[in-house]
Amino acid sequence: xxxxxxxxxxxxxxxxxxxxxxxxxxxxxxxxxxxxxxxxxxxxxxxxxxxxxxxxxxxxxxxxxxxxxxxxxxxxxxxxxxxxxxxxxxxxxxxxxxxxxxxxxxxxxxxxxxxxxx
Amino acid sequence: xxxxxxxxxxxxxxxxxxxxxxxxxxxxxxxxxxxxxxxxxxxxxxxxxxxxxxxxxxxxxxxxxxxxxxxxxxxxxxxxxxxxxxxxxxxxxxxxxxxxxxxxxxxxxxx
Numbered sequence: 001x002x003x004x005x006x007x008x009x010x011x012x013x014x015x016x017x018x019x020x021x022x023x024x025x026x027x028x029x030x031x032x033x034x035x036x037x038x039x040x041x042x043x044x045x046x047x048x049x050x051x052x053x054x055x056x057x058x059x060x061x062x063x064x065x066x067x068x069x070x071x072x073x074x075x076x077x078x079x080x081x082x083x084x085x086x087x088x089x090x091x092x093x094x095x096x097x098x099x100x101x102x103x104x105x106x107x108x109x110x111x112x113x114x115x116x117x118x
Numbered sequence: 119x120x121x122x123x124x125x126x127x128x129x130x131x132x133x134x135x136x137x138x139x140x141x142x143x144x145x146x147x148x149x150x151x152x153x154x155x156x157x158x159x160x161x162x163x164x165x166x167x168x169x170x171x172x173x174x175x176x177x178x179x180x181x182x183x184x185x186x187x188x189x190x191x192x193x194x195x196x197x198x199x200x201x202x203x204x205x206x207x208x209x210x211x212x213x214x215x216x217x218x219x220x221x222x223x224x225x226x227x228x229x
Contacts, residue, residue, distance in 0.1 A: 043161070045216055106163040107163060107208075109162070111159055114158070
């Protein structure tokens with residue numbers, strides 16, 4: 001199993017500011033994923049954080065809005081830039097249980113970071 | 119767009135009853151998974167069923183998969199108040215692409 005710590009757990013932010021969410025895993029993992037969960041909704045994949053290269057973004061998400069860092073195999077950050085009320089969501093970091101590519105395993109999730117943008 | 123659609127959206131039952139949740143998907147898959155999310159928490163993996171499997175059990179959980187109908191069901195037997203949570207199905211794609219989550223079923227088990 002993997003233990004995932006996310007910080008902050010929640011925050012209230014002002015419109016136009018940026019916030020960086022940190023995700024720390026207790027073991028080295030190949031694949032790290034960032035999801036967004038809007039209130040009462042399901043999860044939408046934002047991007048896959050790749051160690052040593054740029055993140056791979058899903059349709060509808062861009063690097064300028066959601067820059068991601070992955071400096072090593074246990075840590076990643078997601079920044080939500082120039083926030084608006086529409087960015088109010090839970091942001092979840094996850095890692096796969098299996099190893100290798102392509103992805104075939106289950107995911108472990110952090111507890112999430114609940115952002116409210118005023 | 120979301121691959122998985124779940125029904126019902128919400129389900130309220132009494133403790134001791136069984137709860138059944140359904141998931142439908144659109145494209146071929148390698149596997150289908152079910153996750154639970156307690157309010158305000160992250161998701162917890164429950165069970166994975168591969169495309170060549172038809173049924174799988176884990177404790178009080180039973181999952182079925184019908185690839186011809188592109189559907190799956192999650193049965194929780196002898197439910198408990200602690201089972202109250204949202205339940206999501208998740209599918210990968212034929213090339214082993216990242217998971218796509220369904221809309222979820224909010225289960226409430228009343229003591």
